[in-house]
Amino acid sequence: MDYLFWLFVILGIAAAVNVVSAKNPVSAAIALVVTLLNVAGIYILLDATFLGIIQILVYAGAIIVLFIFVIMMLNLNEEEIKERQASKPVRFIISLASVSSMGLLFLFFRGKVQFAELVSAQMPLGYGNVKAVGWQLFTEYLIPFEVTSVLLLVAILGAVLLAKRSLKI
Amino acid sequence: MISLNQYLIFAGILFSLGLTGIVLRRNLLILLMCVELMLNAVNIVAVAFSRYHQNMDGQVMAFFIIILAAAEASIGLGIITALFRNKISVQTNEYQELRDDT
Numbered sequence: 419m420d421y422l423f424w425l426f427v428i429l430g431i432a433a434a435v436n437v438v439s440a441k442n443p444v445s446a447a448i449a450l451v452v453t454l455l456n457v458a459g460i461y462i463l464l465d466a467t468f469l470g471i472i473q474i475l476v477y478a479g480a481i482i483v484l485f486i487f488v489i490m491m492l493n494l495n496e497e498e499i500k501e502r503q504a505s506k507p508v509r510f511i512i513s514l515a516s517v518s519s520m521g522l523l524f525l526f527f528r529g530k531v532q533f534a535e536l537v538s539a540q541m542p543l544g545y546g547n548v549k550a551v552g553w554q555l556f557t558e559y560l561i562p563f564e565v566t567s568v569l570l571l572v573a574i575l576g577a578v579l580l581a582k583r584s585l586k587i
Numbered sequence: 588m589i590s591l592n593q594y595l596i597f598a599g600i601l602f603s604l605g606l607t608g609i610v611l612r613r614n615l616l617i618l619l620m621c622v623e624l625m626l627n628a629v630n631i632v633a634v635a636f637s638r639y640h641q642n643m644d645g646q647v648m649a650f651f652i653i654i655l656a657a658a659e660a661s662i663g664l665g666i667i668t669a670l671f672r673n674k675i676s677v678q679t680n681e682y683q684e685l686r687d688d689t
Binding site for chain 1: 610653
């Protein structure tokens with residue numbers, strides 16, 4: 419399974435770099451789809467099969483479609499896409515700083531926290547499938563699960579209100 | 588053998604790439620996509636620790652984060668369309684009305 423992990427990691431990071439560096443929002447959205455699919459593969463390697471499927475359905479199927487829909491609706495031309503960027507050395511310093519902050523974090527924790535190998539082939543039967551996740555959601559996490567429905571309702575109302583032409587009701 | 592560390596490092600790289608995009612880019616749509624990248628990195632950490640501790644709590648957490656990301660994307664894109672209607676631009680340096688120039 420090791421080579422699959424490295425394949426997902428390399429493809430995911432390459433596509434994420436593309437998301438950050440793409441000029442055109444459409445190509446950034448397509449690169450984001452590739453990253454999300456690779457993250458779904460990582461979930462499936464971690465025995466979270468239901469979550470991997472949900473990742474593909476919700477992210478690649480709904481969120482990215484929403485992004486592409488808005489990009490198409492805005493219909494940006496060449497000069498609206500063009501960004502007034504900071505100068506090249508400033509950009510280099512910013513990206514170096516934000517990447518090296520994560521590297522410093524790893525250096526700080528190196529040797530202090532020792533993680534054992536992920537135990538393979540000892541997972542309980544049905545770990546990560548629909549039944550197990552659903553059982554957790556409807557027993558232990560019932561109240562947070564119901565609260566998310568309120569969150570989604572508020573999101574729907576907010577999106578409708580924001581998209582209205584005038585705020586007069 | 589792949590241990591937990593590799594998963595955490597992958598998540599860290601994804602998170603820092605998203606952070607770089609947030610700081611560097613001026614396009615509102617790409618900023619939202621970078622937020623999605625960062626949320627995904629957090630999700631990988633939750634799922635990896637859930638696998639490590641052999642329980643399902645991290646997966647439920649990741650499930651909630653996916654719901655949150657969907658709500659956030661819809662609201663963010665609604666705000667972008669509302670902004671675009673006022674001023675035909677998706678660049679953040681066009682929206683500086685609240686900035687104090689003194």
